[in-house]
Amino acid sequence: MSEVQVGDSLLFLTDEQLRQGIEAMFFAYRGFTVAPDQILEGTGYGRAHHRALHFIARAPGMNVNRLLMILGVTKQSLNRVLRTLIADGLVESRVGRADKRERHLYLTEEGAALEQKLSDAQRKWMRDAYRKAGPEAVAGFRQVLEALMDGEIRQSHAALRENTP
Amino acid sequence: MSEVQVGDSLLFLTDEQLRQGIEAMFFAYRGFTVAPDQILEGTGYGRAHHRALHFIARAPGMNVNRLLMILGVTKQSLNRVLRTLIADGLVESRVGRADKRERHLYLTEEGAALEQKLSDAQRKWMRDAYRKAGPEAVAGFRQVLEALMDGEIRQSHAALRENTP
DNA sequence: GAGAATAAGTCAGGCTTGTTGACATTCCAA
DNA sequence: TTGGAATGTCAACAAGCCTGACTTATTCTC
Numbered sequence: 001m002s003e004v005q006v007g008d009s010l011l012f013l014t015d016e017q018l019r020q021g022i023e024a025m026f027f028a029y030r031g032f033t034v035a036p037d038q039i040l041e042g043t044g045y046g047r048a049h050h051r052a053l054h055f056i057a058r059a060p061g062m063n064v065n066r067l068l069m070i071l072g073v074t075k076q077s078l079n080r081v082l083r084t085l086i087a088d089g090l091v092e093s094r095v096g097r098a099d100k101r102e103r104h105l106y107l108t109e110e111g112a113a114l115e116q117k118l119s120d121a122q123r124k125w126m127r128d129a130y131r132k133a134g135p136e137a138v139a140g141f142r143q144v145l146e147a148l149m150d151g152e153i154r155q156s157h158a159a160l161r162e163n164t165p
Numbered sequence: 166m167s168e169v170q171v172g173d174s175l176l177f178l179t180d181e182q183l184r185q186g187i188e189a190m191f192f193a194y195r196g197f198t199v200a201p202d203q204i205l206e207g208t209g210y211g212r213a214h215h216r217a218l219h220f221i222a223r224a225p226g227m228n229v230n231r232l233l234m235i236l237g238v239t240k241q242s243l244n245r246v247l248r249t250l251i252a253d254g255l256v257e258s259r260v261g262r263a264d265k266r267e268r269h270l271y272l273t274e275e276g277a278a279l280e281q282k283l284s285d286a287q288r289k290w291m292r293d294a295y296r297k298a299g300p301e302a303v304a305g306f307r308q309v310l311e312a313l314m315d316g317e318i319r320q321s322h323a324a325l326r327e328n329t330p
Numbered sequence: 331g332a333g334a335a336t337a338a339g340t341c342a343g344g345c346t347t348g349t350t351g352a353c354a355t356t357c358c359a360a
Numbered sequence: 361t362t363g364g365a366a367t368g369t370c371a372a373c374a375a376g377c378c379t380g381a382c383t384t385a386t387t388c389t390c
Contacts, residue, residue, distance in 0.1 A: 012295060012300045012303045012304075013292055013295060013296070015288060018288045018291045018292055018295070019223070019284070019288065020307075021291050021295070021303070021306070021307065021310075022197075022287055022288070022291055023223075023322065024307060024310040024311065024314075024322070025193075025194065025197055025310060026216075027310075027314045027322050028190075028309075028310040028311075028313040028314050029190065029194045030237060030314075031313050031314045032187075032190055032313055051191075058184075058188075072195060119184070122187055123180060123183045123184065123187070125313070126183045126186050126187055126313075127178055127183055128312070129309055129312035129313040130177060130178055130183070130186070130309065130312075131178070132308075132312040133305065133308040133309040133311075133312045134308075135177045136301075136305055137304070137305035137306075137308040137309050138177045138186070138305065138309060139177070139302070139305060140298065140301055140302035140303065140304060140305020140306050140308075140309075141186070141302075141305050141306045141308070141309035141310070142185075142186065142189060143297075143298040143299075143302040143305075143306070144193075144294055144295065144298040144302050144303060144305075144306035145186075145189040145190060145192075145193040145306070146189065146193075146298075147293070147294035147295075147297040147298045148193035148196050148197055148290070148291075148294040149189075149192045149193050149195075149196045157188065157189070157192050
């Protein structure tokens with residue numbers, strides 16, 4: 001497996017190296033989604049549901065609009081997903097106290113259980129990769145990923161880190 | 166690999182670190198597809214077409230079956246994409262000389278032009294990220310991506326590297 | 331040479347995820 | 361208080377992928 005030669009500061013920017021990086025990203029992302037997809041298979045849910053559960057778990061009480069921005073989809077698309085999750089009792093939607101237009105989202109016990117299961121599987125995958133690659137590689141990995149996010153997306157990401165209720 | 170302090174070597178495997186890695190991967194992949202998607206907008210083509218063009222450009226003369234394995238989709242799905250690309254004159258399908266059952270795929274000039282345009286945009290994106298992160302980070306990035314690919318996917322990836330016509 | 335296996339293409343039907351458009355409710359500021 | 365903005369919902373439709381069943385042409389095997 002052709003690794004980028006650290007010593008050579010030019011080689012890592014050749015078109016060929018870039019192309020390999022692009023392809024690696026494509027394949028890795030595919031591998032990345034295998035485990036959760038398998039768990040969801042047959043449940044009637046898909047990746048969209050997984051993503052919603054993930055971010056609601058990450059920031060409970062988040063309103064729909066914020067989740068919308070993070071996920072980068074239209075509200076109609078998200079709404080369909082939320083509707084089924086709410087109907088199935090995985091997510092609870094509470095009317096905002098300060099602003100009654102807002103709906104704040106929480107996982108129910110059942111929702112939290114599924115999210116945990118999905119999260120565990122994906123983390124295991126990630127952990128194995130991190131173990132193989134080692135701490136220094138992981139640091140580099142994170143650096144490049146951060147750089148790969150464009151301004152808007154980075155904002156979503158940053159917004160998530162702040163623990164705003 | 167290299168010696169890092171014990172404290173750090175554990176920290177990079179915490180659930181929180183893993184979760185951040187997972188989210189970074191999600192956001193980065195989204196940023197990653199923005200540029201090509203914008204180019205394709207309004208052309209009637211989508212990511213599926215982009216992927217097909219990419220890999221045909223990468224390994225001209227590839228037959229349908231191999232492309233199928235690389236992309237990891239069903240032949241019906243790929244066929245719809247190829248049909249339009251061929252009908253529009255972006256891809257050429259030639260009957261195999263050794264085995265006449267096979268169809269070998271090539272980009273036409275027009276197809277190569279579009280692929281180049283898409284590829285340039287995506288490479289630019291990648292190059293900027295690589296520049297920001299630096300060669301060592303890129304090396305780590307690649308190592309983790311390799312580890313993230315599961316067996317099957319890595320095979321697709323490896324098969325692609327061999328320049329088998 | 332006959333029959334099984336392989337490569338590719340097709341048709342039908344379904345699912346998930348995304349989109350646009352229209353609409354109800356709530357808040358806020360002029 | 362009224363009009364505009366924000367928040368969320370519902371309906372209809374498209375893209376893209378999937379499975380299953382089938383056809384055609386060619387190659388391999390006995």
